[in-house]
Amino acid sequence: MSATPPFSDYLVFVDESGDHNLVQIDPQFPVFVLLFAVLPKDEYVDRVCPDLQRFKFEFWGHDEVVLHEHEIRKPVGDFLFLMQRPLRERFQAGLTAQMRALPATIIAVVIDKPAFAAKHHIPVSPYDYAMETGLARVFRHLEDIGQTAGTTAIIVEKRGRREDAELELAFRRVCNGENALHKPLPFQLVMVPKASNSPGLQITDLMARPVALHHLRPDQPNRAFEIIATKLRRSPEGKVEGWGLNLLP
Numbered sequence: 001m002s003a004t005p006p007f008s009d010y011l012v013f014v015d016e017s018g019d020h021n022l023v024q025i026d027p028q029f030p031v032f033v034l035l036f037a038v039l040p041k042d043e044y045v046d047r048v049c050p051d052l053q054r055f056k057f058e059f060w061g062h063d064e065v066v067l068h069e070h071e072i073r074k075p076v077g078d079f080l081f082l083m084q085r086p087l088r089e090r091f092q093a094g095l096t097a098q099m100r101a102l103p104a105t106i107i108a109v110v111i112d113k114p115a116f117a118a119k120h121h122i123p124v125s126p127y128d129y130a131m132e133t134g135l136a137r138v139f140r141h142l143e144d145i146g147q148t149a150g151t152t153a154i155i156v157e158k159r160g161r162r163e164d165a166e167l168e169l170a171f172r173r174v175c176n177g178e179n180a181l182h183k184p185l186p187f188q189l190v191m192v193p194k195a196s197n198s199p200g201l202q203i204t205d206l207m208a209r210p211v212a213l214h215h216l217r218p219d220q221p222n223r224a225f226e227i228i229a230t231k232l233r234r235s236p237e238g239k240v241e242g243w244g245l246n247l248l249p
Contacts, residue, residue: 008150008186011044012138013037013200015157017069017208020126022117030114031215034130035208036107036138039200043103051101052199055094059087066195067202069209095206099227102203106231107137108211109246119249127163128170133246135171135187136180141233148186155190157201164191215247 018032039048056063065078072095075082082088109130116126135154142148154171158164168189175185192198210224232244241247 006150008142008147008152009041010142010147010152011039011041011200012152012154012187013039013198013204014131014134014154015201015204015208016127016130017212018113022113022123022126025113025117029212029216030112031212032111032113032126032130033208033212033215034109034111034127034134035204035211036109036134037102037104037200037204037207038107038138038141039102039104044200048102048203049199052098052203055098058094059091064197066197067206069205072206096223096227098203099206099224102231104231105141105233105244106207106228107134107141107233107244107246108208108228109134109137109248110211110215111248112215116249125166125170128167129248131167131170132174132179133248135174135185137233137243137246139181139185139187151186151188153190154187155192155198155200157194157196158191167191211245 014034014036016032016034018029019026020032053063056065059081060078071077072079072082082091111126111130113126116124116129138152138154139148142152156167159167168191171187171189175187177184179185192201207224207228210222210228213220214222214225229240232240234240235243
């Protein structure tokens, strides 16, 4: 009799765009996005990690720089060289290639904060709500590909002692069965420091904001979202709404 495998063959990386504040909502960015990238471990180890290392070697000569969307966009710190247009264009082309080659299934939860605040008169954390919604969709995807027998790591960045404790509590509640599926979820929460040089988290960080911008300005050119859209989880009929792209409330 074969033993149940302890772990699935997949990893899930989670990152966000926007803040969770429902009291003072930024009119220029009234959304919160939580993005889940589901990657097969074999391709993550064999392709994603070494490809990102080679990309970093090209621009810094080492792979210790941590990619942060905010710092790249400004640019500041290790990314000041992007002020030079030829280097910026080469860098952006390389990043685009990294995203295009990413063997991921994407599940994004987009919260319209004004509508969310109006609906939930009792304070509800957008982060926790988005996490619960996303985890249910991730489970459905893993179920579809026969990967729910083992435990899957859900990897997120640490945000602060209080926030991390609240997330851990909410995560445990959801995985114990308090979710839309009304069943336990075979997930393990892994929280890593912001300075962690995790290829999966870095690439996921680059994808959350383009999803938010697509929601806010759908007619504006958005090359990054065009790539992300090809990776969104889809229904058998090809639908992404409610599958890979989930708008709340």
